[in-house]
Amino acid sequence: MRAVLGIDTADRTAGVAVVVEGALACEVVVATGPRQSRRLTALIEEALAEAGVRRDELAAVAVTAGPGGFTGVRVGVAAAKGLALALGIPVVGVSTLEALAGRMGPWPGVVAPVLDAKKRQVYAGAWDGLTGEPLVPPAAWDPGAFARAVADLGRPAVFLGGGVTPYREVFREALGERYHEAPPEHGTVPPGRVALLGWARWQRGEAVPPETLVPTYLRRSEAEEREAGRRGS
Known part of the structure; x- marks a missing residue:
């Protein structure tokens, strides 16, 4: 074994x-x-x-x-x-x-895990929810810049993690109807x-x-x- x-x-x-x-x-x-x-x-x-x-x-x-x-x-x-x-x-x-992104299991869109990095930054990245392919590189991002990077993918995206709540409106404004948020237990x-x-x-x-x-x-x-x-x- x-x-x-x-x-x-x-x-x-x-x-x-x-x-x-x-x-x-x-x-x-x-x-x-x-x-x-x-x-x-x-x-x-x-x-x-x-x-x-x-x-x-x-x-x-x-x-x-x-x-x-x-x-x-x-x-x-x-x-x-x-x-x-x-x-x-x-x-x-x-x-x-990447481990946090796995919380969603198969998801038909972009999975965007976000952690609060303090100092008005987030640790974040994005993966394809079905294939696991990296789409936005993990980095310490300005929240608005990360939101635009995900929005530029042109696909529905689910955000999850402890860094979502402080910048929810930033993400929602950038993605509009394509913005989704995972339940807290996925955070x-x-x-x-x-x-x-x-x-x-x-x-x-x-x-x-x-x-x-x-x-x-x-x-x-x-x-x-x-x-x-x-x-x-």
Whole structure:
């Protein structure tokens, strides 16, 4: 038996899932909070026990590598790398936005996951809801610019994620009748999707050594911006 563990701590929830031989075996999700690293360790043990999977049966660890909250992404990536190094197995970095897009399942149009990046920006991208083809590249966007990029596709689009509400009217104005909004329960990243994407990429030989995985922040942190400001760059 071979299994892949999926980890997500990039946004508003922390979750762990296990895929066994290509099928989702279990999924555990909790709200994020203090001592996230300790809670994540407990979640991993809980998920493995529920799935009936031993650590030595894991073939790879998948994790949302960003974008998202800087602390959350860092915690998840560190946990995935640490576990994979200890077990001598590879890792798979998964886009938070791509995993969130999977919430919709097959959808006849454009799926546009949006996370609030603060500072009047959103982390966002767009995928074809049926084929999964990337249509608008994931980036830290001005909300209006992202809305226009999706509108230019000329197709119905469903927006989902925690970054939709603050800019709903911006998106609605740009797309008009082609604007759709997913229900709130579709607004968080499903760790099961992370694990399934990880399984598929491990099967294709796309997993990498854990020491090579780096977070995909898409933007400098506030500390990095302050340092850049002091240096004049």
